Amino acid sequence: MATSSVSKGCFVFKPSSKKKKKTLSLEDHFTNSSDDGETATRRFNICQELWDMTKSETGMLQDELNKKILDSLLEFIKRSASSFQSKVNDWASVMRASEIPTAALVLGVNVPDHDMTFQSLSELLQQSVTPFVVSVQAKECAALKHLMQKVLERLMGVDVTMDDDEEDGGQHIAPTHHKRVHCSLSSLCDWYHSVSKKYAGTSPGKKRTSTAKDMPSNPPIVVIFKDLEAFSPRVLQDFIVICSRYVQKLPLMFIFGIATSPSTIQHMLPHSVSSLLCIELFQSLSCTQHLATVIDKLVLNPQFPFKLTGKVLQVLVSIFLYHDFSVRNFIKGFQLALVEHFHSQPLSVLCCSKKEALAHIQTLGHEDVERVRQLPSFMRYVETQEPQKQVELLTKDQCVKEVCQSLLKALRKYHKNYYPILRCLHTLTSSLPKYPLGKQIRELHISCLERNVWETEEYDTAMQLLKLLAKDELVAILQKCVVILSSSESKKMKAAHGQLQSYLAKFDQLDNLSAEELMQDAVSPEKELHKKTDLYQLQKTLLEMKETRRTKKKTPFEVLRNQILEFVDSLVRVHLVPPESKPLNEVCYYGSSGVLRRHLNATPRTSIQTALSNPYCYLQHEGLKTDSSAVSNAAPDICIVYKLHLECGRLINLFDWLEAYSTVVSAAEGKDPDSTDYGKVDELKHARFIQAVSELEFLGFVKATKQKADHVARLTWGGC
């Protein structure tokens, strides 16, 4: 672009509106990068649908889990609000120091999740108790002035937007915005009295129809401190002291959001201040329990077509347990896996409800059928077929489609049976000492996904321990299993259910039943004895008999217990096979844990090192492509300097470094190696070198040292 200026300078050119890039919608982003448009759109729609489902379901779950604590909190606030009004001539209330009712809400260290809780809390409060709810965060309240300002602004501002009367709103807004100086609680007091008078005067039928009736005539003002720990104690103390002066006139109430433990209050507030508060404690559900319910709803749900493999689930769970305890982040991770799956796997178009999937199979193009053939699980399946069928499968598209339909149905059936059995196995093993198969169902799920669980040592120990259970324990657990199985609709599960119930019935009749009846089909050893003629054989059998006699004779209960456990074992072996063995599992299972880990658990240092040692990775320029660890001499200066510095010891001589750099760069310029000025340092190279070194210093690889004047110290180890 040209300017008419004669002097040098920087000129700002605003982009003209015509040239504005069309902003791409989500869908465009999704479809652009994949080759076939139609299935991409379809995939996008399925993905979107599944995500919406997940979101609404987790939201409902959150509400459900919070319901208890929110209800008790609400109860507390209502009670305190009514006690504000009853303060009349009662002797005790006159005598009592006026305390500010305070709810200490302990939410756990998963700070990112708190927002949702506070959101629903303040919505709930606004609906049922008071319109005057204000929440403040520590970062916006560095000083008392800011805290006061925030509280006043939000309170009065909120009311203005809530009220439909423009004139009234204008009046209220005037004092705050035109005259900031009036930022004191006394002005809030005046405002409150004018508003509450009006509030009480409005007829319930006019605006706030149903809710207004429940609300007390003097609705309290609730101040929510979202993150108590982060507040400066000084600010908080002063604020409480000020508020306590007005508590007679203003029905104030606090909610402290606490991440660590309630004793923080005592650390932050001296006795003189905490004696102004009437603190009641509310403990929320622990985040691990929250995660367990979320996993139960999302991951262990046969109706939800999208599945995670063991590795991916492991990544998500370990991020939760090791790093942040945040359920919100877990759901975000799940979302990422969902999007990645639908984006990277073209066959994911089949990952939807049964009807749709069967319809989609019919519309698959030749390319897609080819993709199906490429699936490792499908290839394994083909190998097991007869040669005639194999040829058909490899040549005829229609045949593949038909087989796919039946395979998908089989996969769905597998899921229908897998989850009830998984739950049963978990109920059986979760009460065992030391939890050989894991305390949480997700641990069992992960091990089932990864290998044949019955081949593991832990499974054997669990089974051994189960054989030691007492009758009443076993019966109680089995009854739970019956409940789990009864909720399943699949035929096989119904059969298993019937069988288990018959076993349970046997337990009831156990006293009437004799051991012989149960062991009727076992061959008695004495009979066998007569058959033996060989002396050696006879000796062996006698020894065996001695063994068995030494071990106590089994009681009917023990026999029955073993039978039941064998039955459970057979169920596990049939239904808990890892999904990888099932053909077409790639359609539903997302398995690239590496991608997920890279995105969710970023390693900044590794990326910097990769960028420096292998610039091709990020720049994608053909000229930079090199084999092994060498760096092309055409790489950016900082990469060359970095590479050279790896070869040095703890102290680096700057001049030697510069010489080496200039040699490398000269080679890149394609100069004749024999010419005199080859590798000579000129001004430009010098400047480039200095810049690269200071960039390295900025990144923390080298720093200036006082030990030697023209040296820098390395700050990292290894290399070469």
Added chain:
Amino acid sequence: MPALVEQPGYAQEKLSALTKRVPCRETQASTLLALLGEPEHYSYPSIFIYGHRASGKSHVTESILQELELPHVIVSCVECVSPGLLFEQTLLAFFGPEAPTLLPRAPSLSDFVRVYKQLRAETPASHTRYLVLDRAEVLRDMEANLLPGLLRLQELVDDNVTVILLSEIDWSKFRLNTGCLEPLLVHFPDYSKAELQQILERDYHPAYSPELYGLFISILLGVFYSVCRDLRELRHLAALNFSKFCEPLQRGEVKESDTHKLWKNIEPHLKKAMQTVYLREVSSVQWEQQQQMEDKEAGALKGLSAYAHVELPYYSKFLLIAAYLASYNPARTDRRFFLKHHGKLKKTNFLKKHEKTSNHLLGPKPFPLDRLLAIFYSVVDNRVAPTASIFSQISSLVTLQLLTQVGHDDQLDAPKYKCAVSLDFIQVISRTVSFDIVRYLYDFL
């Protein structure tokens, strides 16, 4: 009958009403009144009243000014987030609602003085005006010229005005270096036990005889006097526990005269109150509810400090352990604890003189980030990639106030931290990850 507060220039009935309002503070009230002089007289420019919490400073001052109907304004300095608010409230009280509008935005002391002078010219003071500044210690943190200016306000505005400062801190902590007018100091001593008894007895329950209430108060003071002399707090405790005291009377088991039985009934209860509701471990509402419940359910309520347990992510626990080790071990000893072949170093051999005192007595020492990470990588049992979330956990530990950052927040280059948790806390944390922290602490070697 206590001595009457006397001062010429005021009506006798007003003075006697005043005397009634300030029990056990008659001496202080008359001293103050003598200092204030007759309403038309010029008084000393500034008076500084100090004494402990709830020793009647504000109450006496307020009573005098209200009973004798002197023009005054009482401003709480905590509330004045900016000096402007203080000026506004003063002008509003002295010169009516229009006065504050004359002040410019963000007024300074000189603006205040100018406006004051201007208004004074219109309505000069017939009687001394009193500006009472409650919790005056906050003024020290405001602008440097504010306190000296207020001390000689009389001189600056050339008006019959007296500034009364109320504070819990004595004047020597206020003293400014130069050119400051020394105010007159008036000290309010603490109430004695007898005085507390006398004051508390005044508000007896209407349904019971004053003697019974007096008995209750003396039992209450017997328990609480050693820990709490705050009148307000004692009143509060009396209100909370009186119903329990009266229970046997209501049931008709005990007569009012049977003091011993009443004492036996209430004494353990009050002792329990001292440990719970007085420390605000249990809120007063919960305390009252608990009283209404029968004794069988009592004790189910846990105090705030009972919930000290904090659930942390796995690596956060190790980061916290590493921070604790870095804070309480001398940096030189890291080799001894975290290197495999450290050789035998006896504690006595490399003890430096100043290190002989326990590090736990000296408190946590600051340590740089890289030392924290080095210790972290050697205590955590498996390999951990230096991911972004490890670093973000450090900063979230800082927001949770389990670590504190030393120096300013904007020091991005090599930030320093201190560990802010106790030994008990870290022992609980390390037990959950089965890490024997005591073995790694230099103090317990």
